[in-house]
Amino acid sequence: MQPLKVFSVIPKLPEGLEGLWELAYNLWFSWNSDMETIFSQMDQRLWQESYRNPVWFLNHVPQRTLEELSRDAFFKERLSDAVAQLRQYVGRPSPHKFEGVAPGTPAVAYFSLEFGLALCLPIYSGGLGILAGDHLKSASDLNVPLVGIGIAYQQGYFRQYMTPDGWQQERYPIYDFEQMPMRPALTPDGQPAVVRLDVGDRPLAARIWQVAVGRVTLYLLDTNLPENPPDFRQITERLYGGNIEMRLWQEILLGIGGIKALKVLGIDPKVIHMNEGHSAFAGLERVRLFMKEHGLPFEAATEVAASGSIFTTHTPVPAGNDRFAPDLMHRYFESYARDMGLAFKVFMALGREAPHDDAEPFCMTVLALRLSRSNNGVSTLHGRVSRNMWKQVWHQFPVEDVPIGALTNGVHAPTWVAQDIGMLYDRYLGSNWREDPDCARAWSQVDTISDAEFWRTHERLRARLVDFVRERLRRQLAAQGARRQDIQAAEEVLNPEALTIGFARRFATYKRANLLLQDRVRLERILGDRERPVQFIIAGKAHPQDQDGKQLIKDLIAFSRSQGANMSVVFLEDYDMEVASYLVTGCDVWLNNPRRPLEACGTSGMKAMLNGVVQFSTLDGWWDEAYRPDNSLGWAIGKGEEYDDPDYQDFVEMQTLYNILENDIIPEFYDRGRGGLPRSWIRRMKAALKELAPRYNSHRMVLDYLGTAYSAAHGYYMRLARDGFVPARELSEWRMDMMTKWSAVQIRNVRSRVEDTLHVGDSLRVEAELYLDNIAAEHVLVQLYAGPLGQDGSFAQRQLTIMTPEGERRDGWQTFSGNTRPAEAGRFGFTVRAAPVHPLLADPHSLGLIRWAAPV
Numbered sequence: 001m002q003p004l005k006v007f008s009v010i011p012k013l014p015e016g017l018e019g020l021w022e023l024a025y026n027l028w029f030s031w032n033s034d035m036e037t038i039f040s041q042m043d044q045r046l047w048q049e050s051y052r053n054p055v056w057f058l059n060h061v062p063q064r065t066l067e068e069l070s071r072d073a074f075f076k077e078r079l080s081d082a083v084a085q086l087r088q089y090v091g092r093p094s095p096h097k098f099e100g101v102a103p104g105t106p107a108v109a110y111f112s113l114e115f116g117l118a119l120c121l122p123i124y125s126g127g128l129g130i131l132a133g134d135h136l137k138s139a140s141d142l143n144v145p146l147v148g149i150g151i152a153y154q155q156g157y158f159r160q161y162m163t164p165d166g167w168q169q170e171r172y173p174i175y176d177f178e179q180m181p182m183r184p185a186l187t188p189d190g191q192p193a194v195v196r197l198d199v200g201d202r203p204l205a206a207r208i209w210q211v212a213v214g215r216v217t218l219y220l221l222d223t224n225l226p227e228n229p230p231d232f233r234q235i236t237e238r239l240y241g242g243n244i245e246m247r248l249w250q251e252i253l254l255g256i257g258g259i260k261a262l263k264v265l266g267i268d269p270k271v272i273h274m275n276e277g278h279s280a281f282a283g284l285e286r287v288r289l290f291m292k293e294h295g296l297p298f299e300a301a302t303e304v305a306a307s308g309s310i311f312t313t314h315t316p317v318p319a320g321n322d323r324f325a326p327d328l329m330h331r332y333f334e335s336y337a338r339d340m341g342l343a344f345k346v347f348m349a350l351g352r353e354a355p356h357d358d359a360e361p362f363c364m365t366v367l368a369l370r371l372s373r374s375n376n377g378v379s380t381l382h383g384r385v386s387r388n389m390w391k392q393v394w395h396q397f398p399v400e401d402v403p404i405g406a407l408t409n410g411v412h413a414p415t416w417v418a419q420d421i422g423m424l425y426d427r428y429l430g431s432n433w434r435e436d437p438d439c440a441r442a443w444s445q446v447d448t449i450s451d452a453e454f455w456r457t458h459e460r461l462r463a464r465l466v467d468f469v470r471e472r473l474r475r476q477l478a479a480q481g482a483r484r485q486d487i488q489a490a491e492e493v494l495n496p497e498a499l500t501i502g503f504a505r506r507f508a509t510y511k512r513a514n515l516l517l518q519d520r521v522r523l524e525r526i527l528g529d530r531e532r533p534v535q536f537i538i539a540g541k542a543h544p545q546d547q548d549g550k551q552l553i554k555d556l557i558a559f560s561r562s563q564g565a566n567m568s569v570v571f572l573e574d575y576d577m578e579v580a581s582y583l584v585t586g587c588d589v590w591l592n593n594p595r596r597p598l599e600a601c602g603t604s605g606m607k608a609m610l611n612g613v614v615q616f617s618t619l620d621g622w623w624d625e626a627y628r629p630d631n632s633l634g635w636a637i638g639k640g641e642e643y644d645d646p647d648y649q650d651f652v653e654m655q656t657l658y659n660i661l662e663n664d665i666i667p668e669f670y671d672r673g674r675g676g677l678p679r680s681w682i683r684r685m686k687a688a689l690k691e692l693a694p695r696y697n698s699h700r701m702v703l704d705y706l707g708t709a710y711s712a713a714h715g716y717y718m719r720l721a722r723d724g725f726v727p728a729r730e731l732s733e734w735r736m737d738m739m740t741k742w743s744a745v746q747i748r749n750v751r752s753r754v755e756d757t758l759h760v761g762d763s764l765r766v767e768a769e770l771y772l773d774n775i776a777a778e779h780v781l782v783q784l785y786a787g788p789l790g791q792d793g794s795f796a797q798r799q800l801t802i803m804t805p806e807g808e809r810r811d812g813w814q815t816f817s818g819n820t821r822p823a824e825a826g827r828f829g830f831t832v833r834a835a836p837v838h839p840l841l842a843d844p845h846s847l848g849l850i851r852w853a854a855p856v
């Protein structure tokens, strides 16, 4: 029997406590420990049990507790202070101006398939999601007018638990959105917001939830509606669940549904940021909308959409980039393409590296690259790797020209710095580090922190981690039905004073969680040292279909229970933001040994660094750029070599890992001076903070996006949209004109004064004649391409100098000249090249046109 009507019964908050709801419905509490303690001190146990979910918590606090608190003047005063603070924070106007954007209106929409914001909102699986969450939090703190678009997964990502013999199992709790800090979003006229779209030839409806993330709103789409057929209701069931077709549906929902959702909500950000290829259909839907709403041809609509788009790629592993088979795409996009007036083959070319290859699947990363004029990888190394990986998309250009930049990730300091350390920073650095964590001046005060105080605080966090691990382990074993003595033994594992090494990440093969186990004898010797005890805490999930990953976990668990592990190795189940926050604050060393260059950036190490945890990592991702060869900021495994033979690489790097551990890390940690302080270790903790904290935090990252991408993209968009998109039409006509005219462009008579010897620092003047027919000189960028040559006679480096037109144009020929200066002795060469440019075009590479001087 089903009820006719259902109500939610919620507790009646006594007078004076209503403000609790206001705090509960803004995730600001999750990065402000003062706010969080208001909840936790109401009822510690229940707060833990709630998974730190204030809405569920308030719905479950006993009425009696509430009555008592309503008579507690002190509590009520704290509450009203907190509410006032929140209102003040949220109400402050944004200092960032975007042309034509009214105050309080979003200028940027940030799309991501996952967001890791708080423990109680489990719509993330790992680094990508946490990054998106940190991005929103920093955007909030910096008051950048931005909204997020994502998906409300009914079952989130799986929760991990183990069989007694250590085989990973997956559990999918069903979340009740009514009991979470989210509310139905409303349309401008106050109706519940629902977005409608077609998926193939069937209609899909999604309701829209909103989550307040400080000043930023995150909108989440939810297809679990009675009006949808059962398979469509499952679209928002699980993150990274289901087959490839389900993934395609999810990405259609996120991209196309996301753009439509903005319409339904009445918000119109001109810039979109696609976080990973998952959301690339957003770019497509914008093109379609510009065509429909402004009558633009496809090319002009693409200029506008791409000018206002930012794309961040995250995956140097080819298999990690979504690709959909042509027949699958045909099923879902044939009519969509027709609606845009595109032949299906032309449509498919948008997602193909080789546009004419009919067999090539449709790649979301390629689509995103083609539909945005601002692309970046997430560390310097990853930018380089990405340029190589996607050079086919710009096959006309040398790899250095591939327009994929690098903007290194960061983490949100107020979220990831432990409360105790945070209080220490408040005292010595001033509260600046919270509001302005990229402020090097604040961090330069790190040296003034008393060594003893710093170390004691760190030791307290380690002890707290050990307590947490013991308690979790006890619960894990109890849930597995372990024997009583084994459960009791869990209280004895680890040592709060031992050198503690943390390793927590997804169990993807390239992260090599098994590297540590490869020389058991050596590892057991390290773990068996009574004088200088060492312990490892390991956590991480394997993807449900990844049997190898699961086997790795099983091996680690088996080892942790062996005699040789000496109760000093623990595998913690269910790695999530809570486990992460204990680990990155309580360990001494953060171990990371991915196979270079497959870790795009890595962010857990940055969280650890912010808490004074020392890095020990292969030179991959961010550590490749942050590491100092003198080891003063932390240790590196290897020198950044890349190997052809992975087994050999593992062997070499495993040896290095043990060597550094035995020869450097353990001795330094146990080198205690007066007062039991490891002075050189503390120096290293501080040096890393001082150098790295101002750079590897998400405030710096968001400001970089703002400065290098968002503002520029908004500017290009506005210029193209002027006067009913007239400039966009002109630009696309210019582009087509160039496409036909460019083949006539020629370069001849490249000449320089010097014959063959030149001195370092001499200026070298180069002239060339270009046949431009009737192309205006201002639409051609002529460059002198010069630099030292390598062994094989090709350019080892390059300097680009702009050459300027001289004299009159005769019969279509125009002379250009420029100067270059060899900086070092050795073989030096130059050539000349020309490419079309236009002041309205954000990235001229998108034309794919270039002319090089022909070799003589």
Ligand SMILES: *Cc1c(COP(=O)(O)O)cnc(C)c1O
Pocket: 125, 126, 127, 128, 130, 504, 505, 506, 575, 576, 577, 580, 581, 601, 602, 603, 604, 605, 607
């Ligand atoms: C930070 C974090 C990650 C990402 O860490 P990487 O170093 O990028 O692997 C994954 N999962 C959780 C729960 C995290 O907090």
